[in-house]
Amino acid sequence: MPTYRLHYFDARGRGEVARLMFNAAGQKFDDVRYTKDTWPDFKPKTPFGQLPVLEVDGKLFGQSGAIFNYLARELGFYGNGNLEALQVDVVIGLVNDLIPLMLKVFFQEQDETKKKELLEKLLTEDAKKFFNYFEKVLKENGSSGYFVGKGLTMADIVVYDIVDTLITNKATIVDPFPVLKANRQKVESNPGIAAYLKSRK
Amino acid sequence: MPSYKFNYFDLRGKGETCRLCFIAAGVPFEDHRIDRAAWPGEYKAETPFGQLPYLEIDGKKFAQSGAIASYISREYGLYGTSSLEALSIDGVVGLAADYFTNWAKSYFEADASKKTELQSKLKNTDLPSFLANLEKILTANGSGYFVGNQLTLADLSVYDVLENSYRDHPSVYKSYPNVLENRKAIAALPRIAEYLSKRKATEI
Numbered sequence: 001m002p003t004y005r006l007h008y009f010d011a012r013g014r015g016e017v018a019r020l021m022f023n024a025a026g027q028k029f030d031d032v033r034y035t036k037d038t039w040p041d042f043k044p045k046t047p048f049g050q051l052p053v054l055e056v057d058g059k060l061f062g063q064s065g066a067i068f069n070y071l072a073r074e075l076g077f078y079g080n081g082n083l084e085a086l087q088v089d090v091v092i093g094l095v096n097d098l099i100p101l102m103l104k105v106f107f108q109e110q111d112e113t114k115k116k117e118l119l120e121k122l123l124t125e126d127a128k129k130f131f132n133y134f135e136k137v138l139k140e141n142g143s144s145g146y147f148v149g150k151g152l153t154m155a156d157i158v159v160y161d162i163v164d165t166l167i168t169n170k171a172t173i174v175d176p177f178p179v180l181k182a183n184r185q186k187v188e189s190n191p192g193i194a195a196y197l198k199s200r201k
Numbered sequence: 202m203p204s205y206k207f208n209y210f211d212l213r214g215k216g217e218t219c220r221l222c223f224i225a226a227g228v229p230f231e232d233h234r235i236d237r238a239a240w241p242g243e244y245k246a247e248t249p250f251g252q253l254p255y256l257e258i259d260g261k262k263f264a265q266s267g268a269i270a271s272y273i274s275r276e277y278g279l280y281g282t283s284s285l286e287a288l289s290i291d292g293v294v295g296l297a298a299d300y301f302t303n304w305a306k307s308y309f310e311a312d313a314s315k316k317t318e319l320q321s322k323l324k325n326t327d328l329p330s331f332l333a334n335l336e337k338i339l340t341a342n343g344s345g346y347f348v349g350n351q352l353t354l355a356d357l358s359v360y361d362v363l364e365n366s367y368r369d370h371p372s373v374y375k376s377y378p379n380v381l382e383n384r385k386a387i388a389a390l391p392r393i394a395e396y397l398s399k400r401k402a403t404e405i
Contacts, residue, residue, distance in 0.1 A: 065291060093266070
């Protein structure tokens with residue numbers, strides 16, 4: 001096994017899915033976290049001037065999606081075979097469509113009135129639309145309770161993480177979606193993830 | 202080989218990278234193009250999640266352009282020769298996706314003055330930053346391709362995502378000779394050259 005270091009800010013953001021996968025697999029890694037004081041020194045050393053960066057035996061790689069795909073491959077969270085990998089990627093793609101809606105509300109919209117409007121839309125209309133998609137995939141996968149195949153994949157972890165942020169804004173948001181709720185419990189039942197979630201601030 | 206039917210609008214948009222993957226790999230597929238004017242019509246209900254594109258593999262439907270392009274690339278030798286090469290390929294694909302997001306914001310903005318601002322940002326900041334990263338990668342890799350010594354999804358993703366800006370802002374590219382070389386080399390690959398020679402020009 002290579003030596004892994006994950007470089008990210010001291011936040012969940014675009015790094016948490018990697019941390020969740022490392023923990024789910026029981027894979028040791030250095031969880032390097034930057035503050036606004038320590039980031040400027042590291043920035044020029046990164047491949048693209050951004051975080052996260054994954055360091056594999058001393059070599060640096062950028063782009064969160066690339067890092068997640070690599071870890072999913074290496075740690076066994078990409079399903080079995082190319083068709084299951086495709087199914088995993090479909091779910092990742094759906095989440096990638098939801099993320100810009102969240103970025104707009106939480107980081108980009110400057111006008112306070114528009115921001116409130118967008119947040120309301122995110123927590124009602126948008127969440128409902130995407131949660132329905134997630135449940136469709138879960139139901140079409142049969143009775144395993146996972147998004148793809150019969151076990152935990154990156155698909156479950158990526159959805160788990162993004163929904164966490166929505167729950168922070170509206171605690172009851174997953175309640176009308178029992179199949180999605182059950183999938184969250186599956187993710188939390190992974191011993192590595194359970195232990196990590198307990199210790200996570 | 203499975204039978205493939207690719208469903209998308211009759212333009213490049215989010216579908217062209219997928220088409221280029223099939224073509225580059227020499228894999229036959231039905232290139233089903235849906236008239237924008239006929240959408241949604243009866244087409245939307247046929248899709249997995251109300252959107253295009255989707256790929257039918259022996260009749261089973263799969264959505265999400267990125268997922269589709271990765272599937273074809275994995276299946277037909279466009280994903281490099283190792284997991285670390287795949288990681289590098291996905292890095293370039295990720296940069297291309299980030300640039301696409303900036304391009305889309307500048308193209309679809311409804312407010313006229315905001316749009317002018319975004320178009321200027323695209324030409325003066327987003328595009329040069331993206332090209333600078335690409336130039337760095339090509340220079341370090343040395344083969345003329347983004348990753349390894351052969352064509353991968355990285356080259357095809359970049360080729361496709363730069364189509365509009367290469368047409369609209371060719372002067373910006375002058376400072377990025379390796380990017381230009383790579384673009385010429387990809388366009389000259391026999392199967393791609395044949396496809397490009399017959400492809401009708403679309404705005405996006």
